[in-house]
Amino acid sequence: MSVTVRIPSQLRELSGGAAEVSLEAGTVQSILKALDAAHPGLGARLFDDAGALRRFVNVFVAEEDIRFLDGVDTVIEDGQVVSIVPAVAGG
Amino acid sequence: MANFRELLSQTKNQISEIEPIGAEQRIGQATFLDVRELDEFEQGMIPGSVFIPRGHLESQVESKIVDRATEIVVYCAGGVRSAFATKTLQDLGYTNVISMAGGFGRWKNEGRPWITPAVLNPEQRNRYHRHILLPEVGEDGQQKLLESKVLLLGAGGLGSPAALYLAAAGVGTLGIVDMDVVDASNLQRQILHNMERIGHRKVDSAKSTLTSLNPDVNVVTYDVRFGADNVLDIISGYDVIVDGTDNFPTRYLLNDAALMKNIPVVHGSIFRFEGQVTVFDPYNGPCYRCLLPEPPPPELAPSCAEAGVLGVLPGIIGSLQALETIKILLGLGDPLIGRLLAYDALETSFRTFKVRHDPKCPTCSPGSEIVIFEYDQYCMPHAVLKDGTTETH
Numbered sequence: 001m002s003v004t005v006r007i008p009s010q011l012r013e014l015s016g017g018a019a020e021v022s023l024e025a026g027t028v029q030s031i032l033k034a035l036d037a038a039h040p041g042l043g044a045r046l047f048d049d050a051g052a053l054r055r056f057v058n059v060f061v062a063e064e065d066i067r068f069l070d071g072v073d074t075v076i077e078d079g080q081v082v083s084i085v086p087a088v089a090g091g
Numbered sequence: 092m093a094n095f096r097e098l099l100s101q102t103k104n105q106i107s108e109i110e111p112i113g114a115e116q117r118i119g120q121a122t123f124l125d126v127r128e129l130d131e132f133e134q135g136m137i138p139g140s141v142f143i144p145r146g147h148l149e150s151q152v153e154s155k156i157v158d159r160a161t162e163i164v165v166y167c168a169g170g171v172r173s174a175f176a177t178k179t180l181q182d183l184g185y186t187n188v189i190s191m192a193g194g195f196g197r198w199k200n201e202g203r204p205w206i207t208p209a210v211l212n213p214e215q216r217n218r219y220h221r222h223i224l225l226p227e228v229g230e231d232g233q234q235k236l237l238e239s240k241v242l243l244l245g246a247g248g249l250g251s252p253a254a255l256y257l258a259a260a261g262v263g264t265l266g267i268v269d270m271d272v273v274d275a276s277n278l279q280r281q282i283l284h285n286m287e288r289i290g291h292r293k294v295d296s297a298k299s300t301l302t303s304l305n306p307d308v309n310v311v312t313y314d315v316r317f318g319a320d321n322v323l324d325i326i327s328g329y330d331v332i333v334d335g336t337d338n339f340p341t342r343y344l345l346n347d348a349a350l351m352k353n354i355p356v357v358h359g360s361i362f363r364f365e366g367q368v369t370v371f372d373p374y375n376g377p378c379y380r381c382l383l384p385e386p387p388p389p390e391l392a393p394s395c396a397e398a399g400v401l402g403v404l405p406g407i408i409g410s411l412q413a414l415e416t417i418k419i420l421l422g423l424g425d426p427l428i429g430r431l432l433a434y435d436a437l438e439t440s441f442r443t444f445k446v447r448h449d450p451k452c453p454t455c456s457p458g459s460e461i462v463i464f465e466y467d468q469y470c471m472p473h474a475v476l477k478d479g480t481t482e483t484h
Contacts, residue, residue: 010363010398045391060445089394090394091249091250091395
């Protein structure tokens with residue numbers, strides 16, 4: 001029972017260089033917390049001090065933005081892919 | 092065997108004709124089809140006509156007039172070729188075709204409306220030949236590109252390939268906004284510029300490169316900081332905006348101004364090894380604030396100047412922006428409206444994610460009012476308060 005979390009290149013320094021991390025299925029919240037436990041420091045880039053998902057971090061389940069699903073309570077099924085897509089502004 | 096007179100007479104018995112006075116009343120309802128030769132057509136045409144020389148009629152009409160029930164008024168110079176063309180169209184299954192008696196000659200003599208068409212000159216026909224070969228573009232599409240106006244924000248990493256390809260494609264007016272000068276460290280990726288232009292204004296370097304590539308292109312330069320005081324004036328009149336800026340506040344400012352002016356924005360952004368492309372079509376899809384309600388704080392969003400960018404990456408993303416721009420200008424295919432294309436250069440993958448219109452979007456949801464005002468690092472919209480005053484930060 002696992003899901004795949006895709007790590008963007010700008011956060012890979014915190015995931016030991018891994019582009020994908022395999023984690024137990026659950027809600028987006030539980031999965032990202034597990035991600036932080038596995039790779040300390042990643043959580044601070046995703047959640048603010050109050051524990052809310054930062055608004056400039058977009059999280060997609062397959063192609064869907066979790067803001068238009070159930071937010072961090074969105075349940076991720078076994079085998080689904082969660083993508084963290086940070087805002088970038090370079091030109 | 093029939094001679095010409097007999098053949099014409101037989102043909103006219105099998106078709107219907109309409110006098111110019113009656114044909115003029117069909118403008119707006121019927122499709123006017125001009126079957127003369129190019130040199131005649133160039134001298135003048137009935138506005139809005141489809142042009143297919145008689146010799147190409149059978150091979151081209153199905154792609155230019157798709158619906159066989161379309162009401163078609165066929166004309167030539169005097170009414171002979173149009174009679175034969177009408178018969179041919181009937182044979183091809185077109186059910187509502189009529190030939191205009193007396194042709195364009197009588198139409199013009201009677202003082203009915205005509206215009207001189209914008210046509211490509213022989214050099215342009217050669218330069219854009221590969222476009223003209225595409226039925227989806229053709230001479231009409233090329234003419235449309237030549238009449239189009241695209242504004243590029245930034246003549247840097249993204250703006251360079253986008254501007255080069257749009258100029259090569261024959262987009263007739265390219266506006267370029269950039270206040271920087273060319274630095275040697277730009278040349279690793281900003282292919283508009285070169286060694287000789289170091290220290291020159293980027294907009295001048297861009298203009299020099301683009302006009303030597305294609306003299307058809309009118310390059311309009313804006314050597315200014317793009318800000319709340321000038322954004323609306325600068326973007327007015329452009330058909331599409333290519334966003335290749337390098338910071339969040341400018342992107343939010345552009346978003347809000349483009350919504351006000353109802354101009355589509357082709358967004359591109361890059362960072363280190365990753366790039367993103369999407370299209371914000373005002374009120375016909377999400378806007379930048381729907382995708383990104385808040386920018387990251389500067390400490391979590393280092394710029395390319397601080398964190399680096401692989402030199403080829405903006406070439407890929409800027410080229411995609413140019414392609415999306417041409418699709419929008421010509422109405423081709425499915426532009427990236429409501430879809431974010433993310434490119435990861437290290438693993439060579441393209442992924443698309445859905446971007447939805449946010450019903451609570453402060454700038455593009457129904458009833459929202461937009462105030463153009465300089466943004467700080469938080470880029471929050473300036474709300475119009477209940478008493479009519481404007482909240483600023």
